[in-house]
Amino acid sequence: MTDQTQMPEPAPINYYYLWHLTALGVVDAEYGSAPPAPPALDVSAARALPDPLITGTVWDAIASAGPLRPARVALIDVGVSPDHPNLATRIDREASIDLTTHRYGARVLEILDTTTSFDREERHAFFAGLNIAPLGNIALSNDDRDYLSDLVADYAASEGVLRRLYNPESLFASHGTCCAGLIVGEPAVVAEEGSPSLPPEGAFYGNGDELRTSGNRNVIPYFGVDPFSRLISIRTSFEDDVRQFIAAFLYAYHQKADVIVLPRGLPDPKRSIVDPKNELKADLELWKNQDAANLFTRIAVADQGGPELEPKAAQKGSNPDRPWHVLKQLILAISRHIPIVCAAGNSGESQLIYPASLAADNNGIIAVGAVTVEGFRSGYSNYGEGLTVVSPSDDGEVFNRHQLRLDRLSPFAAQHDYSAFRTREYYYSHFSLLTTDLSGIFGYNQGSDPWSAIVPFGTNPGIGGGYYTAFGGTSGASAQVGGLCALIQRAYKSRHNPDDRLSGPQVKSILKTASRLDAIVAPGTRKLTADCMNAESEDAVEMAYFFGAGLPNARAAVQAALAI
Numbered sequence: 001m002t003d004q005t006q007m008p009e010p011a012p013i014n015y016y017y018l019w020h021l022t023a024l025g026v027v028d029a030e031y032g033s034a035p036p037a038p039p040a041l042d043v044s045a046a047r048a049l050p051d052p053l054i055t056g057t058v059w060d061a062i063a064s065a066g067p068l069r070p071a072r073v074a075l076i077d078v079g080v081s082p083d084h085p086n087l088a089t090r091i092d093r094e095a096s097i098d099l100t101t102h103r104y105g106a107r108v109l110e111i112l113d114t115t116t117s118f119d120r121e122e123r124h125a126f127f128a129g130l131n132i133a134p135l136g137n138i139a140l141s142n143d144d145r146d147y148l149s150d151l152v153a154d155y156a157a158s159e160g161v162l163r164r165l166y167n168p169e170s171l172f173a174s175h176g177t178c179c180a181g182l183i184v185g186e187p188a189v190v191a192e193e194g195s196p197s198l199p200p201e202g203a204f205y206g207n208g209d210e211l212r213t214s215g216n217r218n219v220i221p222y223f224g225v226d227p228f229s230r231l232i233s234i235r236t237s238f239e240d241d242v243r244q245f246i247a248a249f250l251y252a253y254h255q256k257a258d259v260i261v262l263p264r265g266l267p268d269p270k271r272s273i274v275d276p277k278n279e280l281k282a283d284l285e286l287w288k289n290q291d292a293a294n295l296f297t298r299i300a301v302a303d304q305g306g307p308e309l310e311p312k313a314a315q316k317g318s319n320p321d322r323p324w325h326v327l328k329q330l331i332l333a334i335s336r337h338i339p340i341v342c343a344a345g346n347s348g349e350s351q352l353i354y355p356a357s358l359a360a361d362n363n364g365i366i367a368v369g370a371v372t373v374e375g376f377r378s379g380y381s382n383y384g385e386g387l388t389v390v391s392p393s394d395d396g397e398v399f400n401r402h403q404l405r406l407d408r409l410s411p412f413a414a415q416h417d418y419s420a421f422r423t424r425e426y427y428y429s430h431f432s433l434l435t436t437d438l439s440g441i442f443g444y445n446q447g448s449d450p451w452s453a454i455v456p457f458g459t460n461p462g463i464g465g466g467y468y469t470a471f472g473g474t475s476g477a478s479a480q481v482g483g484l485c486a487l488i489q490r491a492y493k494s495r496h497n498p499d500d501r502l503s504g505p506q507v508k509s510i511l512k513t514a515s516r517l518d519a520i521v522a523p524g525t526r527k528l529t530a531d532c533m534n535a536e537s538e539d540a541v542e543m544a545y546f547f548g549a550g551l552p553n554a555r556a557a558v559q560a561a562l563a564i
Contacts, residue, residue: 012048015523017434018223019373020182020392020480021077023522025553026487027226030058034525042425045526046373052523056133058487058554059228065562066494070485071229071486071501072087073183076248078262079235080180084220084467086436087177087231092182094212095255096162096233097126099244101168105160105251108167119164127155127247130254133497135333140326148326156248169235174438176233177469179263179479181436183486184231185224222436225483225554229424229490232257239269241562244325246330258489258501260340261482263475265353267514268324272354274347305481331355335364339507343474344369345382348398350534350545352382364504366511368478369548370394372429375526377546379405379428381474387548388508388513390528391480394432394472399423402532426531433476447471484511491561502561512549514557519550 016022022029029052039045072092079098082091098106105126111119121304132152140148169176232255245266252260267274331340335358344367345353352359367386370378370393377383379396398405398420404425406413437443443466484506486522492502502510518527530539530546545549562564 002252013090014048014051015046015354015373015431016052019431019523020433021223021225022052023373023392023524023551024225024480024484025555026058026484027054027223028555029054030520031148031523034520039525041561042426042427042530044429045375045524046429046431047523047525049523058065058558060270061555061558061562062228062487062491062494065491067491068228069498070495071226071258071489072232073226073229073235073254073259073482074232074252074255075175075176075180075183075260075482076236076245076252076260077173077179078233078237078498079169080176080233080234081170081173081436081438082437083170084177084181084439086185086187086220086467087180090186090224090227090229090231091180092230092232096235097251097424098169098235099247099251100235100237100239102160103243103247104158104298105247107160107162109162109164109171111164115296120361122162123159124162125158126160126251127158127254130156130250132250132253135253135337138329138333138398140191140329144322144326144329147322148330149290151326152250155247170438170440171442173235174443175263176235176439176473178444178469179261179475179482180231180233180436182228182433182471182476182479183224183261183483184229185222185436186227187221193543214424218310220468222434224521225480226486226490229258229483229486238267240269242268242327246323246327247427249327249330249334253338253426256499257338257483259485259507260338261479262340263343263478265343265345265481266327268354269327270324271328272320274351274353274444279536282382291477305354318536328355328358332363334497335504337499337503339364339483339485339504341368341478342540343478344387346380346396346475347382348380348396348533349382350384350538352384352386356382359388362505364508366481366508367548368470368474368481369546369550370474370477371521371528371547372427373431373521373524374427375521375524375529376426376429376531378472381472381477383533383546385545387544387546389481389511389548389550389552391552392431392433392521393474393477394470395429397428398426398533399532402536402538426533432470432472433478435471435482437466437471439466441466442472443469481511481552484552484557486553488557488561491558492564495562495564501563510557510560511552514554514560515549517543517547519551519553521551530540 021027031047031049236244279372342356344356359365359367366388368386369390370381371390372395378393379398404423405428407428439444445466528547532538
């Protein structure tokens with residue numbers, strides 16, 4: 001018998017490809033009038049208008065305030081593809097560093113035109129002159145302070161390497177490349193047909209004659225939040241080696257970055273553990289909570305088990321937590337001088353991942369959650385105490401006893417009957433973040449295979465395709481807020497000196513003041529709306545629990561920085 005089940009016809013989702021910039025107020029766009037009343041929670045509140053009328057940008061406001069003085073953004077991630085056409089002039093290659101292949105840092109240089117492909121490594125002191133005295137009193141014991149002093153002295157006297165080879169970040173840096181595009185991605189600006197492409201400075205500041213012609217031949221007008229600032233790539237791995245993370249933050253501070261972006265968590269064995277919250281343990285004797293009760297019991301039993309074999313375990317007599325504790329205090333100390341933007345996490349928990357969980361009123365750590373164009377918290381986004389602000393991103397499906405959020409356009413949605421579950425439904429958003437991707441087969445949006453493994457990646461047409469991808473997560477949200485912090489610092493510099501910058505708490509205060517809890521996420525029309533995720537009646541909790549200070553407005557933040 002033939003199956004007569006009718007599968008839903010996927011409807012095209014049309015929306016402006018830079019919608020997230022309009023949601024943050026970086027780009028002013030007119031989407032038309034909003035409906036007189038907000039729709040139901042399970043109905044879309046987004047206006048489908050792929051070509052809105054653009055009426056202005058916050059970049060114009062900064063350009064009219066003073067000279068161009070770029071901010072320096074340090075991105076601590078898995079690296080960035082420096083040859084991407086929308087990033088080539090934004091990446092500060094002479095300041096970027098790779099901490100995954102050499103403890104004291106490595107950097108890739110241009111391959112020399114020689115008869116051999118094997119060029120000797122050159123020594124380079126990446127940390128020469130490192131001095132953390134300006135950080136002031138770091139809250140450490142005498143022993144921990146001596147530990148940090150010895151570590152800093154070791155790095156200050158160290159030598160890394162310069163290598164002439166094919167850049168490995170062209171193979172493994174997809175996540176960092178996506179985040180970099182959202183922060184500082186630049187377009188190919190063409191004044192007239194057939195004329196040479198200019199970097200953004202030439203279009204907005206009128207001094208194109210003084211700038212070299214951009215090598216960017218990509219005609220897609222892609223923009224990050226601040227395409228005028230520069231990005232320092234600090235490459236780290238997902239290994240649990242604490243030394244690379246200490247070195248990363250020391251290097252960002254040493255380079256006098258204006259903003260530090262960490263769109264990921266840190267694998268601290270102690271501080272990255274998410275503990276069950278007390279309110280979730282209530283009423284475990286009830287039938288409806290039996291699954292939670294069983295989970296807590298299994299966790300307790302597992303904690304009582306014997307220790308697993310750990311090849312990297314510290315030697316007997318050492319303090320394995322000491323370097324992680326030093327890193328924590330170092331992050332807090334640096335944040336009081338430089339804002340540190342962290343992702344809140346993608347597990348849907350009502351608590352933040354580490355080190356976003358360190359965010360507090362007395363430091364410059366900015367914990368960023370994600371929201372959808374529908375005005376809801378993204379299904380995966382962590383929330384709770386310490387959340388600073390939220391930023392636009394994609395969505396994640398949710399199906400638990402507190403809510404239903406399904407991609408109704410998916411053919412799999414028609415295979416199940418969800419009507420039997422008396423669960424409130426929230427509309428699933430199909431909007432995502434368009435950003436730069438690692439070109440070729442190793443990016444998120446897999447491109448074509450290379451036709452040669454010998455030709456350098458940057459000039460190899462066989463690696464074409466896959467230059468852009470749909471991205472999201474709190475990684476994408478935090479990257480955009482990192483761009484907003486760059487706008488704030490750049491606006492401040494335009495009225496002061498190039499080396500001047502606002503402290504971490506100052507930038508954080510400006511960002512929070514420029515945020516609103518009653519904002520809409522354009523082109524959506526629904527105000528930020530709380531949802532039930534991990535507890536009954538959770539949506540009755542104060543809005544800051546889900547959204548922090550709310551959704552930032554770039555123009556309000558820039559005007560505040562210009563007024564200082």
